[in-house]
Structure formats: C-alpha cells, structure tokens
Amino acid sequence: MGEIVLIRHGETTWSATGQHTSITDLELTDTGVAQAKGLTPLLEHRNFAAVWASPRKRASQTAELAGLAVTAVKDDLAEWAYGDYEGLTLDTIRESDPDWTIWTGGGKGPDGESAAQVERRLDRVIEAAKPLLAQGDVAFIAHGHSLRVAAARWLGRPAEDGRDFTIDTASIAALGHEHGRQAIALWNLTAAVANPS
Numbered sequence: 001m002g003e004i005v006l007i008r009h010g011e012t013t014w015s016a017t018g019q020h021t022s023i024t025d026l027e028l029t030d031t032g033v034a035q036a037k038g039l040t041p042l043l044e045h046r047n048f049a050a051v052w053a054s055p056r057k058r059a060s061q062t063a064e065l066a067g068l069a070v071t072a073v074k075d076d077l078a079e080w081a082y083g084d085y086e087g088l089t090l091d092t093i094r095e096s097d098p099d100w101t102i103w104t105g106g107g108k109g110p111d112g113e114s115a116a117q118v119e120r121r122l123d124r125v126i127e128a129a130k131p132l133l134a135q136g137d138v139a140f141i142a143h144g145h146s147l148r149v150a151a152a153r154w155l156g157r158p159a160e161d162g163r164d165f166t167i168d169t170a171s172i173a174a175l176g177h178e179h180g181r182q183a184i185a186l187w188n189l190t191a192a193v194a195n196p197s
Contacts, residue, residue, distance in 0.1 A: 002049060002133040003185055004126065004154070004175040006140050006147045007066070009058040010035040011169045015144075018089045022079040022107075022143075028061050035170030036065035038191025042172055043068065049136035052125070054078050059141045062170065068139060074128075076121040079143035083112025102145060103163040115149075119159035122150045137174075144169075151175065154182050 010032030014021040028036060043066055053059040053070045054077040063070050085093050085100075085108045093100055097108075106114040129138040140150060148162030154175040155161075167173065168190055176185030 001177055002047070002135065002137040004129055004133070004140060004150070005043070005046065005048075005137050006142070006150060006167075006173040006175065007039065007043075007062065008144055008147055008167050008169055008171050009054075009056075009062040009141065010065070012058055014087065015169050018091075019087050020082040020085050020089070020093075020102075022081045022086060023111075024086060025057050028058055028065075032058070032062075032169065033065060035191065036062040039066040039170055039172065042189060042191060043139075047136040048139055049132040050129070051139040051141070052077060052129070053141040054143060054146070056143070059143070063139075063141045068141070070141070074125055074140075076125040077140055077142040077146060078121075080118050080145040080149070081107045081111060081113040083107035084109035085112070101163070103160045115159040118146065118149050119153060122146065122153050122159070126150060126153060147173070151184060151187075155184070156182070 010028045012026040013029055014026055050071050051068045052072050052074045053063055055073050055075055060070055106112055132138050144167050147167055148165045149159045151165050152159055152161040167188055171188045171190045174186035
C-alpha cells in the first residue's frame with residue numbers, strides 16, 4: 001500500500017517574510033530552488049503512481065526541481081484563500097484583528113475561505129488519491145496550510161486541527177497506515193534534517 005506524500009513548495013519571497021500567500025503566484029527564491037533540488041534524494045526511492053500539484057507555479061517549479069513529473073494539476077490543492085489578508089503578515093493582521101488565526105477565523109472578506117470550505121477541497125483530493133495507493137505513492141505538491149489540513153483530515157480530525165502540525169518550506173511528509181488505521185508515517189523532513197552536514 002502506497003502513501004500520500006505531502007511536499008511543501010520551496011521558499012518564496014513571501015514565505016521568507018511570513019506574508020500570507022494563496023493566490024499570488026510567486027516563483028521560488030534562489031534558496032527555494034536549492035531547497036527543492038535538495039528533495040531529490042529524499043524522493044527518488046519512491047514509486048509514484050501519480051504526482052499532483054497545486055495550480056501555483058511555486059508548486060510545479062518545486063516538482064520539476066525535485067525530479068518529479070506532474071501528472072495532474074489539482075485546484076483542490078491550492079492554498080487556503082486568505083482573501084483580504086493576502087500578502088499580510090500575522091503581526092500586521094493582528095493590529096486590527098488581534099485574535100485572528102487562519103484556523104479559527106478563516107480568510108477575510110468575500111474572497112477568503114472558511115475552514116469548512118478548505119476541508120471539503122482536501123477531502124475530495126484525498127478520496128481521489130486513495131484508489132491509486134494500491135499502485136504506489138501519490139504526491140501532493142502544495143502549500144503549508146492546505147497540506148496541514150490534509151494531514152488533519154487523513155486522521156479524521158477537523159481542518160482546524162491542522163494548527164497542531166508545523167511544516168517547513170521544501171519539506172516532505174507521508175500519510176500512511178499502521179495496523180489498518182490511517183496514520184502519519186513521516187512529518188516535516190527537509191534535506192537539511194536528512195543530511196545535517
């Protein structure tokens with residue numbers, strides 16, 4: 001039985017500064033390029049039945065640099081839509097909305113998504129991936145918040161419980177099984193952690 005391999009894209013200028021990035025289509029920084037290339041040895045032993053990417057170029061760029069050929073672009077893997085908070089840091093947001101978190105408040109304004117909306121998207125893509133796990137692994141190349149929701153949903157927990165997982169840029173995780181139960185098989189592995197020298 002294969003695993004769903006979660007791959008967060010490499011660093012962008014906004015991920016480096018802590019700006020919320022959903023629909024803004026940024027490319028990787030030089031650091032992000034190096035991070036993505038560093039994923040290759042962590043992924044090359046896997047047998048991928050499918051490689052699915054978010055529609056944002058930072059995801060497809062990460063896939064290519066990590067040596068993966070994207071087999072499908074899935075809108076459901078897009079990052080949580082922050083709406084009016086797009087491009088803002090948490091500190092800036094909290095100047096006017098001191099108690100806000102994405103997990104409890106969702107995206108702001110008509111273009112922002114609620115936790116329930118993101119949960120439905122990730123449920124759809126997970127359910128689509130499950131039949132393919134008999135053939136091998138399925139890669140989801142996407143974003144910090146959406147992948148954290150995927151992990152929570154894999155465990156049968158609500159989207160809001162994604163706050164219990166941290167995920168670095170250019171990291172991998174694996175959603176697998178243990179004793180017939182869905183479980184987290186690997187979490188937040190980066191090239192730097194795998195090869196500290």
